[in-house]
Amino acid sequence: MGKIDLHSIAGPGVLIAVVCLWCYYRKTESHRRKESRHRITLYTYPNYRSMRCIWLATELGIDNNIKMIEMDPHDKRKCESYKTAVHPHCTIPALVLEDGNTIIESGAICLYMADFHKSLVPExxxxxxxxxxxxxxxxxxxxxxxxxxxxxxxxxxxxxxxxxxxxxxxxxxxxxxxxxxxxxxxxxxxxxxxxxxxxxxxxxxxxxxxxxxxxxxxxxxxxxxxxxxxxxxxxxxxxxxx
The missing domain is CATH 1.20.1050.10 (Glutathione S-transferase Yfyf (Class Pi); Chain A, domain 2)
Structure with missing residues (x-):
């Protein structure tokens, strides 16, 4: 069978629609894959104790698999919803796991990540x-x-x-x-x-x-x-x- 010439069976309008649908698919598929990687969420703020967690995640090579959200604890409006949904004291950091459980101490977050990935733990x-x-x-x-x-x-x-x-x-x-x-x-x-x-x-x-x-x-x-x-x-x- 010879090579199919789309121009012979479809007008330019159909071709444009096909190209647009393909681009949309690629974009949504890329977003879906990215979201599937981000199974846990880490709330951070510059220079706060969340730096411990970011550093360890980078050492473990899992930083790209964590959704990082910068949360300003001085923002009263954001703090109210954050206190209700994530951290009762509105402090940083907090790690929300895939099952919805939350770890709210930097040391505990680091211990969890190291133990879970069985890496950077001592002899x-x-x-x-x-x-x-x-x-x-x-x-x-x-x-x-x-x-x-x-x-x-x-x-x-x-x-x-x-x-x-x-x-x-x-x-x-x-x-x-x-x-x-x-x-x-x-x-x-x-x-x-x-x-x-x-x-x-x-x-x-x-x-x-x-x-x-x-x-x-x-x-x-x-x-x-x-x-x-x-x-x-x-x-x-x-x-x-x-």
Missing amino acids: TQWIADYYNWIVYACSTLDDMMETIYLQWYLTDSEDQNEQLVKRMTDKFQVFADYFNNYLKGKSFICGDKFTAADCIMGYNIWWASGMREGCLIDQYPEIISYLSRLQSRYAFQNTFPS
């Missing part, structure tokens, strides 16, 4: 350190750093609570001494292996390095070296502002 001998530093970062360290940040950057100088700042910075130095000693002889929290714990604690170290020219950590060579190793990673560079 058996490092499990205790892995959980210890993750929970420490998300509870003790986050709290003291947030207090310092609020006083230094979001409180007028005449209203700053100097006693509170000193108490929190002294507490941070206790941490820095402890963590600096812990890192000796190690590349990462779990020895030579990079894990989800480094995304969680690494966020805090990055945060500290950006406050008052890094004065909180500049006297701790092991921490500075650790931060340098983190900064050299492709996923870090694609997550954090330079």
Whole structure:
């Protein structure tokens, strides 16, 4: 059978319609495939603790499979619907799973992603350190750093609570001494292996390095070296502002 000449059986109007339908199909099919990849949704905001989750997702190679929604917690109108549907405290981050369940703590989100994908988890001998530093970062360290940040950057100088700042910075130095000693002889929290714990604690170290020219950590060579190793990673560079 010879080659069919569409021009011989259809006018130009029909040909245009066929081309339009084909383009529409390709567009909708591409959108469908994209949506099918986005089975979970991560609510983020620049420089917030959601950076931990974005960094880890990038390290895992699943960032393109997550629907990222930037949610400004300072937007009162958006916050009301967000509180009702996603996060009762209107804070960031939150991860909404395919089945509708929601994880609302950055540490828990990172633990879930690493465990679910069975990647960036520690060897058996490092499990205790892995959980210890993750929970420490998300509870003790986050709290003291947030207090310092609020006083230094979001409180007028005449209203700053100097006693509170000193108490929190002294507490941070206790941490820095402890963590600096812990890192000796190690590349990462779990020895030579990079894990989800480094995304969680690494966020805090990055945060500290950006406050008052890094004065909180500049006297701790092991921490500075650790931060340098983190900064050299492709996923870090694609997550954090330079």
